[in-house]
Amino acid sequence: MTHQTDLEKALISASPPPVEKLALMHVTLGRWLSTIVKKRELRPQHCDVFGQNALFFSYGAPYYRPKNRQTQDSLEFPVVFVFSSAILPLFNRFYPFDTGALVSGLLGPELLDNGGLDELYIEGDPQRLVSCFYKSNTRYLRGQVQRIIPRINPLPIVRQHLAKDLSSKGIDQRQRTIECIANKGISLLEHLIYVVFPKPMSRQIRRLWKVCPTKFKYHFYEPDINENPSSLITHVAKVLKEELKYMWERP
DSSP states (O other), rough: OOOOOOHHHHHHHHHOOEEEEEEEEEEEEEEGGHHHHHHHHOOOEETTTTTEEEEEEEEESSOOOOOOOOOOOOGGGGEEEEEGGGGGEEEEEEEEOOOHHHHHTTTTHHHHHHHHHHEEEEEEOOOHHHHTTSSSHHHHHHTTTOSOOOOTTTHHHHHHHHHHHOOOOOOOGGGOOOOOEEOOOOEETTSEEEEEEGGGGGGHHHHHHHOOOOOEEEEEEOOSSSHHHHHHHHHHHHHHHHGGGTTTTTO
16 A cells, blocks of 8 residues: 555554445446447546546445436436456545545535545455445445444544435435545456446447457346436436345345
């Protein structure tokens, strides 16, 4: 590790019990799908929050929100790529919340005062964040924060903000979703296990299917003529939770 952050030091001291690793998910829009399939890779794009190129994934569920608006353009509908936990070493930062909301001040000033982007991330094993703040994968995917956690700073401050009800500010489940950041491209030809896409994008997914050495599972949804992409991703998240619960939920 190049820098052991305050959050990393606290987790080492707390030593939360291990939980199963979850899948990682990247959400894009239909308008980018042809380019992505052609390159066979997800590539970092410029990020205003970090001032450099970054590739964003979410841990366990696809909590990303396109613009909240109605559209008849299927190119604006979400596509979700799901990878196994084997790609975890490709990421260099894991935050316990949405960094965009943090920087914009929507999560409150206390997190920024306690190191913000520089101190509130870890460099590996994000399942430790799940264990510490939620106890189990089931609770994490439901957004159920633990009431009691070790009193090692900055854990109580992070827990306080994860547990807040910020729905009146328009904050969605990204408040309690682990954000995974990579600074290099990630191939679609390795460890891709599932793709969810709007039916009009079937041709592009078929092209990807043909070149993937290991065949991924897929689910296509049939959007209505006029849809809200933000609502669609909520539907997709529920589908994936049900389809992939075998990976983390015991019988």
